[in-house]
Each structure stands twice: as C-alpha cells, then as structure tokens.
Amino acid sequence: MxxxxxxxxxxxxxxxxxxxxxxxxxxxxxxxxxxxxxxxxxxxxxxxxxxxxxxxxxxxxxxxxxxxxxxxxxxxxxDLDAVIAEIHRSNMTKLGPDGSVARRADGKVLKGEHYRAPDVSAVLERQGWIPDGGVSCHAPAHSP
Ligand SMILES: [Mg+2]
Missing domain, CATH: 1.10.3420.10 (putative ntp pyrophosphohydrolase like domain)
Structure with missing residues (x-):
C-alpha cells in the first residue's frame, strides 16, 4: 500500500x-x-x-x-486527490503567460486575467456524484 x-x-x-x-x-x-x-x-x-x-x-x-x-x-x-489536482490546475492559472504574478500586500497570490476557477462539480461527477441527491446508474458499487 x-x-x-x-x-x-x-x-x-x-x-x-x-x-x-x-x-x-x-x-x-x-x-x-x-x-x-x-x-x-x-x-x-x-x-x-x-x-x-x-x-x-x-x-x-x-x-x-x-x-x-x-x-x-x-x-x-x-476522492480528495482528484479534487486537489483540480484546485492545483486552477491555481496554476494565476500565473500570467509571461510568468507574471499579482500579489496582495501580504504576499498572497492573486487571480489574474487568465485565471480559470476550479470545476469541483465536474470532478465529483466523474467520481459518480449526481448533484441534488440523485442516484447514478453508472456509479460503481459501494464497498460492503
Ligand atoms: Mg491535533
């Protein structure tokens, strides 16, 4: 493991x-x-x-x-690893195409014009989630 x-x-x-x-x-x-x-x-x-x-x-x-x-x-x-990967993908779009980084006074990296928000719903849907509590007919079986 x-x-x-x-x-x-x-x-x-x-x-x-x-x-x-x-x-x-x-x-x-x-x-x-x-x-x-x-x-x-x-x-x-x-x-x-x-x-x-x-x-x-x-x-x-x-x-x-x-x-x-x-x-x-x-x-x-x-599957939190998949969600973190999506957050990372989004965070990396805070970097400008020229490598520029916009920062707040305290050093936090800000969203630039090329920023793309994470799509966590899509990640969960790929894991079998149906928004608003529906049941997916394609979802894998639950563990015993
Ligand atoms: Mg503790």
Missing amino acids: SSSPADLVRQFHLAFGLDAPATPTEVSPRLAAHRGELLAEEAAEVAEVSVSGPLDRLAHELADVVYVAYGTALVHGI
Missing part, C-alpha cells in the same frame, strides 16, 4: 470500521457536523501553534488537519 495520505487514512477507516463509500455520498447531518467539528478542532490547534511553535508541534497539527480532511472526504466518498 502506498503512503499517500488518501491510502493511509483509508487504512485507518477500514481498521476502525468507519464509513468509506466508493462514490460521493451525502451523509447524515449528525456525521457531517461531527466531521466539521473535528476539522475545526485541528485547525484551531494549527492556529494556536502557528506563531509560537515549536516547529514539531506545528508539523504535528498540520498533519492532523490533513489527516482529518482526508477522513472527512473519505466518509463522503470523495
């Missing part, structure tokens, strides 16, 4: 009997809220150590955020 975050978190979910549907799936409001709370807790821990450190604590909390984010994607049946 590879050591990509998606594979590692899938291994965790299978070991602990957590949901991991094979296609993008709406979950119960209770589970959705629980996942949101877990991620908020980890994000707060990153904020807490971002300035004061130490560096090993920051690394730990950043990894926790990624781990929980992948877990949240997994319980929703989302």
